[in-house]
Amino acid sequence: MSSSTRSLPSLPQTLVDAAIRVALDEDLGLAGDITTNATVAANATANAVIAARKLGVVAGLALAEAAFRAIEPETDFTIEIGDGETVKPGAVIARVSGNARALLTAERVALNFLGRLSGIATLTRQYVDQVAGTHAKIVDTRKTTPGLRAFEKYAVRCGGGYNHRVGLFDAVLIKDNHIVAAGGIASAIKAAKAAAGHMTKIEVEVDTLAQLEIVMREKVDCVLLDNMTPANLVEAVAIIGGRCLTEASGGVNLETVTEIAQTGVDLISVGALTHSASVLDLGLDFIASPKQAAIQA
The missing domain is CATH 3.90.1170.20 (Quinolinate phosphoribosyl transferase, N-terminal domain)
Known part of the structure; x- marks a missing residue:
């Protein structure tokens, strides 16, 4: 591209x-x-x-x-x-x-x-290039150099990737520690919906299929499937059934990304794009x- x-x-x-x-x-x-x-x-x-x-x-x-x-x-x-x-x-x-x-x-x-x-x-x-032929998009993370995020995310787009949220202010991403602090997945989602504006997307991180079943009883925009095996990703995509976007994260590198993309997920977030790239x-x-x-x- x-x-x-x-x-x-x-x-x-x-x-x-x-x-x-x-x-x-x-x-x-x-x-x-x-x-x-x-x-x-x-x-x-x-x-x-x-x-x-x-x-x-x-x-x-x-x-x-x-x-x-x-x-x-x-x-x-x-x-x-x-x-x-x-x-x-x-x-x-x-x-x-x-x-x-x-x-x-x-x-x-x-x-x-x-x-x-x-x-x-x-x-x-x-x-x-490694995910060519699948419908998965490569997206970045917030693991950027302090002060240079806008430029590093721009560089990801130059390489054919896409941007995740820019910062803590433009989307809700409920992660494992938020879930613990909120007293559970359902509680965290309900609280986020009550606080977020109508233009704000809500994403929830899960690392088990049991957690995913709970999330799918609530309406969210995206589910982050964290550190799941390819087999579990396939099952998770089937459970979600197109009701929201699916994002795979964790353990992603150039050797594993193709197999992850072939599971049918929509997005694959890769922190290495910005925290481990070598200077050209x-x-x-x-x-x-x-x-x-x-x-x-």
Whole structure:
């Protein structure tokens, strides 16, 4: 799946700018880029490319662009391979040109965001490919980097996955500890229904078929089937019978996800998408102009 087959929502610019400012403030500290300022002329210009060093899926170009333009608004940033697209080793993702100091100062922040989000998109795509041919959707969790959730969930969408609830505020998810604290499954569901607005979805976690039978006597939007075997998942899907969405969670990895998808569940939530993705190896390299190349030769 690529961005050409599934549209991607754009990230709010205010959110992007705020994250970039925090990252640049962290990197520049009280003195700025002392290496670049000491070695590069203030009026020097440069052309550079951001290229992939490994196969992956691109995500986070808006953040990379914003990093460069936060230092120098006139920086030219041209995208060659967009978010959601697959990139091969050596392929140029974007071209950047402008003030040399600005490019060098923003480089690490730009690559940190782009590499992190592209890594998440790449891992997500691997999971999505593993469930191809089933109707199951791969969804993320709240196991995200503090402060970066919106971007990491965006990266999941770039990889072909879908988003679970964004936070504690936008959906009810009654888990095992809620059930204990509320005095039982039925009590927890009734209390949630009494408190939730008419637009709020309610999901309940169960880890046994006996618990599921109790839940199905109540009307909920989704049941989270936690750490169930494939055989139990098949039985659970049959018990639910399409009356609500089914979500499998727990013990999901690239080796098990296909079998889980084949049980007929609607959703498979995978915390690893955001908490265990490796950064995609990317690099920014200055390229010599024809004049510079002649001098160097």
